[in-house]
Amino acid sequence: MSYNNVLSATNEGVTTITINRPSKLNALNSETIQELHTAFKKADEDKVTKVIIVTGSGEKAFVAGADISEFADFSVSEGGKLAAEGQAKLFDFVANLDTPVIAAVNGFALGGGLELAMAAHFRVASDNAKMGLPEVSLGVIPGYGGTQRLPQLVGKGRAMELIMTAGMIDANQALQYGLVNHVVAQENLLEFTGGIAAKIMRNSPMAIAAAIRAINAGFEDGENGFDAEVMEFGNCFGTADFQEGTQAFLNKRKPVFTGK
Known part of the structure; x- marks a missing residue:
């Protein structure tokens, strides 16, 4: 299937889904969210696919956030609908897939990007990764599950601080917090994540x-x-x-x- 903003390739039981908007640092817009839903659904239904890896194109960003230009003028009801539909279509959908999903976090994972990584079943980060939920600096809060999944992963206090300060943490701090499972050199990210996928595929x-x-x-x-x-x-x-x-x-x- 052809996508405008997503690449999907299957090799030896692993489907790698790549968010491919490098000029926008792979920011999530409505079209990309729909394409990701379709790509994840197709991979989950594919009998050949045993593990899904999601990553971003280029070396700068996994996903640098949501595309703010799409919703800057939204009303209260439109904002609520945006969050509800996005959670159902992508973030909750990914979290509840039967096929294991690993996020290979390369570069910036901010806002909706970190929320997508947290929706995956676990995360591997490149050593140049930066993560955060900066939404309060825009006068809004995380709306794609960030206020729920971040405390589950790092604890309430650390989540409160990260969200309230709109700050970023680096890969090693994310590892210390338990937000990611491993940190590796960027050039080794997909190979290392593929190695974990191979171990998973030995099992039922x-x-x-x-x-x-x-x-x-x-x-x-x-x-x-x-x-x-x-x-x-x-x-x-x-x-x-x-x-x-x-x-x-x-x-x-x-x-x-x-x-x-």
């Missing part, structure tokens, strides 16, 4: 999807994560992957999972 896609659902349930209002874990654990017993995994273990061979 059915079990990985179940684990994502169970983990996410623990962060949702009205959901009991322990109950979700019990249900997902039990459901695993009805999969071909469980039969293959246990038989491979008992017979001292490597499993060949089919994702069924």
Whole structure:
């Protein structure tokens, strides 16, 4: 499929989705959000794809924020609709995919860019990455899940400070905070992230999807994560992957999972 602002390529089970607006530092506009939704949906439904990596084109930015020119004149109702539709179409959509999503954060990840990275299941950063939620400097707050996901990842106090000061942190501080899992040299970012993807692909896609659902349930209002874990654990017993995994273990061979 052809996109204006997104590149998508699949190689050996990994689909890499690249936000490709380098002249705008890969800023998210409505067209890009829709294209990302389509690209993620297509990758998640593709039987060949086992892991999705999302990154930005060029060396300067993952995503430098939202395209402010699109909503500078919005009314209260239009602003609320923008946030609700964006969360449903992209950020919550990505967070709840069954296919693992890794954000390879190269350069600036600000505003909606950091919110997209936080919606991924985990993050790897280049050593030149800078992250922050600067929305209050524009008289608004993060609207794509930032006020919820940042405290979950770094704690309430640090999230409050980062959001209130509209400040940025570098990759090493993000690692210290637990916002990213790894920091690597920019030239090694995709290779390193691909190595993690390869480790993930050795395991059962059915079990990985179940684990994502169970983990996410623990962060949702009205959901009991322990109950979700019990249900997902039990459901695993009805999969071909469980039969293959246990038989491979008992017979001292490597499993060949089919994702069924």
